[in-house]
Amino acid sequence: MNGKRRQSGRQSPASDSEDGSDNERPQLSDSTRTNHRLASKLVRYALACEYSRLPIRREGIKENVFGGEKVARFSPIFDLAQTQLRTVFGMEMVELPTKDRAHLTLDQKRKAAKSQTAKSQNRTGATTRSNAYILVSVLPPELRGPKIIAPSKVQSSEGEASYAGFYTTLIAIITLSGGELSEAMFRKFLSRLNADQTIPSMNPSNQNQPSEQTEIVLQRLIRQGYLIKGTAAGEEGDEAITWHVGPRGKVEVDNEAIAGVVRAVFGDATEGLENKLQTSLGVRPREEVAGGAPGHGRARHVQPKEESDDDSGRQQNGNEDEVDEDEEDQPAPRRRRVNTAGQHSPMTIRTREDGDPGSSRRNLFG
Amino acid sequence: MSDSEDAHVGNMEGHGNGLPLGYNDANRAFLQALLSRGSVTFSEGQSILSAILSTTNPDRDPIPSDKITRDIFSKYVHTAHEALLPFDYDIRSTLHQRTRERVWAIINVESDPATQLATVHTPEEILYVNRLLDQMFDTHNTPRMEIMAVDENQALKVARPSRSRGEDGAEEVQTQGGDKGLRASDVLTLLENLVAEGWLEKSRARFYSLSPRSLLELRNWLVETYNDDQAEEGAWQPIKFCDFCKEIVTVGQRCDERDCVTRLHNICQEAYWEGREEKKCPKCETVWSGKQYVGERAVTGTEAYARGHRKSSGRSRRQRDEAEEDEDGEE
Numbered sequence: 001m002n003g004k005r006r007q008s009g010r011q012s013p014a015s016d017s018e019d020g021s022d023n024e025r026p027q028l029s030d031s032t033r034t035n036h037r038l039a040s041k042l043v044r045y046a047l048a049c050e051y052s053r054l055p056i057r058r059e060g061i062k063e064n065v066f067g068g069e070k071v072a073r074f075s076p077i078f079d080l081a082q083t084q085l086r087t088v089f090g091m092e093m094v095e096l097p098t099k100d101r102a103h104l105t106l107d108q109k110r111k112a113a114k115s116q117t118a119k120s121q122n123r124t125g126a127t128t129r130s131n132a133y134i135l136v137s138v139l140p141p142e143l144r145g146p147k148i149i150a151p152s153k154v155q156s157s158e159g160e161a162s163y164a165g166f167y168t169t170l171i172a173i174i175t176l177s178g179g180e181l182s183e184a185m186f187r188k189f190l191s192r193l194n195a196d197q198t199i200p201s202m203n204p205s206n207q208n209q210p211s212e213q214t215e216i217v218l219q220r221l222i223r224q225g226y227l228i229k230g231t232a233a234g235e236e237g238d239e240a241i242t243w244h245v246g247p248r249g250k251v252e253v254d255n256e257a258i259a260g261v262v263r264a265v266f267g268d269a270t271e272g273l274e275n276k277l278q279t280s281l282g283v284r285p286r287e288e289v290a291g292g293a294p295g296h297g298r299a300r301h302v303q304p305k306e307e308s309d310d311d312s313g314r315q316q317n318g319n320e321d322e323v324d325e326d327e328e329d330q331p332a333p334r335r336r337r338v339n340t341a342g343q344h345s346p347m348t349i350r351t352r353e354d355g356d357p358g359s360s361r362r363n364l365f366g
Numbered sequence: 367m368s369d370s371e372d373a374h375v376g377n378m379e380g381h382g383n384g385l386p387l388g389y390n391d392a393n394r395a396f397l398q399a400l401l402s403r404g405s406v407t408f409s410e411g412q413s414i415l416s417a418i419l420s421t422t423n424p425d426r427d428p429i430p431s432d433k434i435t436r437d438i439f440s441k442y443v444h445t446a447h448e449a450l451l452p453f454d455y456d457i458r459s460t461l462h463q464r465t466r467e468r469v470w471a472i473i474n475v476e477s478d479p480a481t482q483l484a485t486v487h488t489p490e491e492i493l494y495v496n497r498l499l500d501q502m503f504d505t506h507n508t509p510r511m512e513i514m515a516v517d518e519n520q521a522l523k524v525a526r527p528s529r530s531r532g533e534d535g536a537e538e539v540q541t542q543g544g545d546k547g548l549r550a551s552d553v554l555t556l557l558e559n560l561v562a563e564g565w566l567e568k569s570r571a572r573f574y575s576l577s578p579r580s581l582l583e584l585r586n587w588l589v590e591t592y593n594d595d596q597a598e599e600g601a602w603q604p605i606k607f608c609d610f611c612k613e614i615v616t617v618g619q620r621c622d623e624r625d626c627v628t629r630l631h632n633i634c635q636e637a638y639w640e641g642r643e644e645k646k647c648p649k650c651e652t653v654w655s656g657k658q659y660v661g662e663r664a665v666t667g668t669e670a671y672a673r674g675h676r677k678s679s680g681r682s683r684r685q686r687d688e689a690e691e692d693e694d695g696e697e
Binding site: 040043044047084087088089090091137139140142143144145147148149150151156157159202203205206207208209 | 385389391392394395397398399401402403413414417418421422449450452453454455551554555558559562563
C-alpha cells in the first residue's frame with residue numbers, strides 16, 4: 001500500500017506527513033524518515049492514552065515514544081502526528097487548560113510554583129501551557145452519534161455509558177452553579193442523584209461488582225481530570241473544600257454537552273429554555289445545532305431503545321435514568337470523547353517479546 | 367486536513383494525498399466506530415455504515431441497513447485496513463467457531479511500551495491473564511483432553527502465582543517477582559469484565575474461552591508461546607489448525623486416532639467432507655466419527671463429567687442440562 005501511495009505524486013506539503021512510518025523513498029532524508037516513524041508511534045501512544053483517559057504528556061512521549069532515541073526537535077514530530085490523527089482517524093490532540101491556581105490547596109500551590117520555576121515557564125498566567133493533551137474527535141457532530149461511535153468497551157459499553165453520564169451531569173451542575181460548588185452542595189446534589197453512596201460500576205452487569213463506592217469513583221474522576229477537589233480561600237486560614245471542573249472535563253464536556261444535559265432534564269426544549277442556555281453557556285439554539293439532518297434525527301430515536309434493554313445500571317435510580325438517556329439521546333452534538341479500541345488490553349501485552357518473559361514461555365523454552 | 371476530499375462521500379475517486387484513494391469523513395467515522403467496538407460483525411457493520419452514510423450522502427437521504435451490501439462493507443473495511451497499516455494496527459477477520467458468524471477485529475500488530483501503558487488493568491491482573499492462558503492452553507490442553515477452556519474453579523486455582531511449577535520451578539518463582547496474585551473475588555470480577563470487554567466468552571456450561579477477537583490478536587503469540595518449533599512434523603502441538611480453513615481450532619472435532627493431529631471446526635466439517643469420498647482422516651485414514659471433541663465438549667461430552675457432576679460438584683442438575691442443550695445447539 002505504501003508503494004502505491006508513494007508513487008501517487010502529491011505536491012501538497014501535508015502529503016508527506018501522511019505517509020507511513022517505513023517510507024523508503026530515496027529522496028527522503030534519514031531525519032524525515034525518523035520523524036515519520038516516531039510520529040506513527042506517537043499516534044499509537046495518543047490512542048493508548050485516551051483509552052485509559054490519561055493525558056498525553058510531553059514527558060510521556062519522550063519516555064514511551066522516543067525511548068532512548070535522541071530527537072533533535074519535538075514539534076515537527078508532534079505536528080506530523082497531529083496531521084496523521086486528523087487525516088486518518090478524524091481526531092486531534094487538544095491541549096488541556098492549565099489548572100486554575102485559585103482552586104489549589106496551599107500545598108498544591110507550593111508544588112505548582114516550584115514546578116513552574118523549574119520549567120521557567122511564562123508566569124504571567126494567560127499563556128502558561130499545560131503541555132498535556134487529550135484526544136478529541138474532529139468529525140462533524142452528526143458523525144459522532146452513538147450509533148456510529150459506541151461507548152468504548154473499556155470495561156463494558158453500558159458501564160462506560162453510565163460513567164460518562166455521571167460525570168457529564170456533575171460537570172453540568174458545577175458549571176451552571178458558576179464553576180464552583182461547596183462540599184455541602186456537591187454532596188447534596190450527589191444524594192439527589194441517588195449517588196451519594198454508590199454508582200453503577202464500569203460493568204454494571206457484572207454480578208460480582210454491579211456498583212462502586214461513590215468515593216472511589218470520585219477519586220477516579222479527579223485522577224482523570226474531570227473534577228478538581230480544591231479549596232476556596234478560607235476566611236480564617238481554614239480551607240473549605242470546593243469542587244471544580246478539571247481540565248479534561250472542560251475539554252471533553254463542553255458547553256454544548258452541558259446544554260444537552262439540561263435539555264434532557266427539562267424535556268423538550270422551549271424557547272425560554274434555549275434563551276437561558278444561550279445566556280448561561282453561549283450555545284446556539286438547538287435547531288441550528290442539530291443541523292436539520294434527517295438521518296441524524298432518525299439515529300437519535302433508534303438509539304435509546306437499543307441500549308436501554310441491557311442497562312442494568314438503571315435500576316439504581318430514576319435520576320440516573322435521565323443521565324443515561326441523555327447520554328444516548330443526543331450525544332451527537334455533545335460527546336467529544338474519542339472511543340479507542342480495547343486493543344490495549346492485557347491480551348495485547350502477551351505479544352510482547354521484551355520485558356516480562358511470561359510464565360509459560362519460561363516453562364516451555366526454559 | 368484537506369476538505370476537498372470530503373466533498374463526495376462514498377466516491378472512491380479522491381485526491382491521492384497519501385491516504386487510500388477517496389478517504390473521507392465517512393471512512394474516518396467508520397474507523398472510529400471500529401476502534402470503539404474492537405470487533406464487528408457484518409450486521410453491526412451494516413448499521414454503522416447505514417448511520418454514517420445516511421448523514422454523509424449529499425441529499426442526506428436515510429440509507430437503511432439492508433442497503434449496505436457486502437461490497438460496500440468490504441470496501442470500508444479494506445480502506446480502514448490500508449489506513450491503519452502504517453500505525454502497526456490491522457483489521458483481520460475470522461469465523462466464530464460456534465456461530466460461524468464472521469468477525470472483523472482491529473488488532474495490534476506490534477505491542478510496545480507505549481501501548482502497554484494503556485491497559486486499564488493492573489499489572490497483577492495482567493499477570494493473572496498470563497496464568498489463565500496457561501491454564502487454557504497448557505494445563506487443560508493435553509493430547510488426551512484438548513479443552514482449551516476453563517471453568518470457574520480452574521480459573522480460581524491460578525488466582526495466585528504458584529510456588530513451584532514446571533521442571534524449572536526454582537527459576538519460576540523469581541520471575542513472578544512481587545506478584546501477589548489476585549483475591550478470588552477480584553478474579554471473578556476480572557473474568558466478567560474480560561467477557562464484557564470482548565476478550566473472553568463464557569459458555570452456558572460456564573466455561574471461559576477465548577473470543578474470536580482474542581484469537582485474532584493472539585494467533586501468532588499462541589503458536590510461538592505454546593508450540594515447539596523444533597517438533598517433528600505430525601507431532602502433537604498445543605495449538606493446532608483446522609484442516610479446512612487453516613485457522614486455530616479451540617472448538618471443534620479431532621481425529622479418532624489419539625496420536626493423529628488432524629482437527630476440524632464443527633462449522634467447517636460439512637464443507638470439508640463434501641469434497642471427499644470417504645469420511646476418513648486424510649493423514650491416518652482412521653474413520654472420522656465426529657464424536658471426538660476439541661473444546662469444552664471434550665469434558666462435558668464425557669460420561670465421567672456427567673457422573674462427577676452428579677456426585678460432587680455444586681453444579682445443579684439444571685445447569686448440567688443447560689450445558690448439554692448448549693452443545694446440541696452447537697451442531
